[in-house]
Amino acid sequence: MKPVPDRPLNVLGGTLLACSDDPITGFFRDGHCNTCDADIGRHTICAVMTAEFLAFQKYVGNDLSTPRPEWDFPGLKPGDQWCVVAARFLQAHDEGCAPRVRLEATHIRALEVVPLDVLQQYAL
Numbered sequence: 001m002k003p004v005p006d007r008p009l010n011v012l013g014g015t016l017l018a019c020s021d022d023p024i025t026g027f028f029r030d031g032h033c034n035t036c037d038a039d040i041g042r043h044t045i046c047a048v049m050t051a052e053f054l055a056f057q058k059y060v061g062n063d064l065s066t067p068r069p070e071w072d073f074p075g076l077k078p079g080d081q082w083c084v085v086a087a088r089f090l091q092a093h094d095e096g097c098a099p100r101v102r103l104e105a106t107h108i109r110a111l112e113v114v115p116l117d118v119l120q121q122y123a124l
Contacts, residue, residue: 010105013108019102023076027043044086044109086110087113
């Protein structure tokens with residue numbers, strides 16, 4: 001059975017806005033940071049990529065910058081918006097290299113991992 005997205009609410013309690021259609025992002029590849037219980041990583045935070053964040057992710061084994069055609073993944077560059085895993089965002093925050101965040105496009109379930117006050121520090 002195909003997974004169904006949770007209710008599309010953002011961390012501010014409003015309707016979840018789109019994160020990116022170019023490149024197309026999200027666990028469901030619908031441009032939104034929608035999630036569900038099948039999304040083990042919780043790809044819930046709409047982040048704007050920076051060179052520092054991409055380098056850190058590659059360093060910790062989560063290479064987001066290298067294209068992976070077999071997964072229809074173009075590879076990310078600074079300025080791209082992408083739904084990132086909440087725990088990876090928190091790890092980057094702890095290391096001082098977290099990217100900026102679009103709160104209106106960040107799913108409310110991100111709050112299960114990252115406190116709102118932490119997300120607000122990086123809000124656009």
